[in-house]
Amino acid sequence: MTAEPKLTARQLPSAVRRELDALPITDVHTHIYDPALGPVLLWGLDELLTYHYLVAEVFRCRPEMATGDFWALSKTAQADLIWDELFVKRSPLSEACRGVLTALISIGLDPHVRTLAPLRRWFAKQNARDYVDLVFDKANLRRVYMTNDPFDPAEAPGWAQPFARDPRFLGVLRLDSALMNWPEPAARLAGAGFRVEEALSGQTIAELRRYLNVWCDRFEARYMAISLPPSFRYPAVQSPLTNLLVKAVLPVAEARGIPLAMMIGVRKLVNPALRLAGDSLGVSDVETVEQLARDFPKNRFLITMLARENMHGLCIAARKFANILPFGCWWFLNNPSLIDEITRMRLELLGLSFVPQHSDARVLDQLLYKWSHSRAIIAGVLSEKYAGLLDAGWAVTRSEIRRDLGLLLDVAP
Ligand code: HDL
Numbered sequence: 001m002t003a004e005p006k007l008t009a010r011q012l013p014s015a016v017r018r019e020l021d022a023l024p025i026t027d028v029h030t031h032i033y034d035p036a037l038g039p040v041l042l043w044g045l046d047e048l049l050t051y052h053y054l055v056a057e058v059f060r061c062r063p064e065m066a067t068g069d070f071w072a073l074s075k076t077a078q079a080d081l082i083w084d085e086l087f088v089k090r091s092p093l094s095e096a097c098r099g100v101l102t103a104l105i106s107i108g109l110d111p112h113v114r115t116l117a118p119l120r121r122w123f124a125k126q127n128a129r130d131y132v133d134l135v136f137d138k139a140n141l142r143r144v145y146m147t148n149d150p151f152d153p154a155e156a157p158g159w160a161q162p163f164a165r166d167p168r169f170l171g172v173l174r175l176d177s178a179l180m181n182w183p184e185p186a187a188r189l190a191g192a193g194f195r196v197e198e199a200l201s202g203q204t205i206a207e208l209r210r211y212l213n214v215w216c217d218r219f220e221a222r223y224m225a226i227s228l229p230p231s232f233r234y235p236a237v238q239s240p241l242t243n244l245l246v247k248a249v250l251p252v253a254e255a256r257g258i259p260l261a262m263m264i265g266v267r268k269l270v271n272p273a274l275r276l277a278g279d280s281l282g283v284s285d286v287e288t289v290e291q292l293a294r295d296f297p298k299n300r301f302l303i304t305m306l307a308r309e310n311m312h313g314l315c316i317a318a319r320k321f322a323n324i325l326p327f328g329c330w331w332f333l334n335n336p337s338l339i340d341e342i343t344r345m346r347l348e349l350l351g352l353s354f355v356p357q358h359s360d361a362r363v364l365d366q367l368l369y370k371w372s373h374s375r376a377i378i379a380g381v382l383s384e385k386y387a388g389l390l391d392a393g394w395a396v397t398r399s400e401i402r403r404d405l406g407l408l409l410d411v412a413p
Pocket residue numbers: 031147227263276330331360362
């Protein structure tokens with residue numbers, strides 16, 4: 001035990017919050033991009049306000065509005081409409097709305113405006129690279145993991161020429177465009193020079209493995225990731241997706257010593273008219289995750305699931321298999337009430353062996369609110385858990401709390 005003073009129960013809440021605020025965070029899943037990749041990095045007021053979470057919410061205020069009429073508006077006009085409906089005509093009580101306020105206020109802007117012109121004037125003076133520095137500093141981030149897809153038309157041009165990587169942006173090979181809805185990707189892969197066939201032949205598997213290695217090398221990928229429907233199962237001999245994961249992805253991930261992130265539970269485009277805002281969720285099969293972890297003990301699995309109902313089972317699966325690492329309160333779970341519930345459950349069942357949060361930010365500015373909101377909740381839950389240790393007669397020091405927080409939120413999985 002160290003000679004460092006022990007914290008009292010009264011000191012705990014402020015000590016935990018101060019240590020968490022001071023911790024430079026590793027954000028293990030985002031849609032934020034190295035500024036060298038160009039306009040695929042979204043930032044600024046109109047991107048912040050037209051985030052698909054807010055698009056879904058503005059349609060609830062204007063059920064009579066034809067979706068096509070909204071999409072026909074310019075992004076500026078969409079942002080004006082969202083601001084008027086969600087921030088002027090109503091109090092911005094939803095988490096996505098509150099986030100916009102936190103982001104604007106954290107960079108010194110006053111959101112008490114009826115029109116966006118004054119705010120737009122400030123953003124017009126910014127540039128992407130300096131704004132990245134400002135946001136990373138304010139949000140106190142060490143590094144973020146990107147979501148890199150060679151077939152994303154918005155991102156691909158940025159990789160055409162070599163560029164000096166910003167060490168704060170780590171590569172991730174996203175697999176959806178190469179694996180989902182097989183054989184639909186076969187033509188796309190063939191067009192990119194990978195001699196795959198529609199049949200999952202030996203050649204197809206070999207060429208898909210080559211695709212994975214070529215792009216993991218190019219992205220310097222720290223893991224590979226895929227989002228999966230609630231219906232995803234393993235074993236599933238008849239499923240092309242399961243076969244491609246098992247025969248191509250997992251062997252390459254193991255050989256490269258990198259994890260596979262499976263983000264399970266998305267039901268794509270249940271309302272196609274909402275576009276990115278049109279996805280929903282479903283309850284997924286935790287046994288599938290357990291069976292993959294059991295059958296592939298040399299692979300590491302980063303797992304996040306979209307249904308609240310799956311959170312407890314995922315904790316138990318992680319207790320059974322050390323190669324499962326639960327991460328984040330993803331998407332529809334990224335709300336204060338659920339972050340509190342899930343983080344409490346995970347601490348009680350997994351101790352410090354999980355990653356409490358990722359931002360999933362799509363717009364650079366969102367890092368400002370997604371992390372400040374989550375730090376507050378995670379600090380509150382942790383303070384209670386440390387208080388429980390004091391009640392049990394254990395002593396806690398500030399440096400032990402700092403160590404624990406680093407294990408939770410500053411690790412490269
Ligand atoms: O598949 C994913 O990575 C999801 O996070 C989707 O991008 C989703 O649209 C999203 O932005 N969730 O927050």
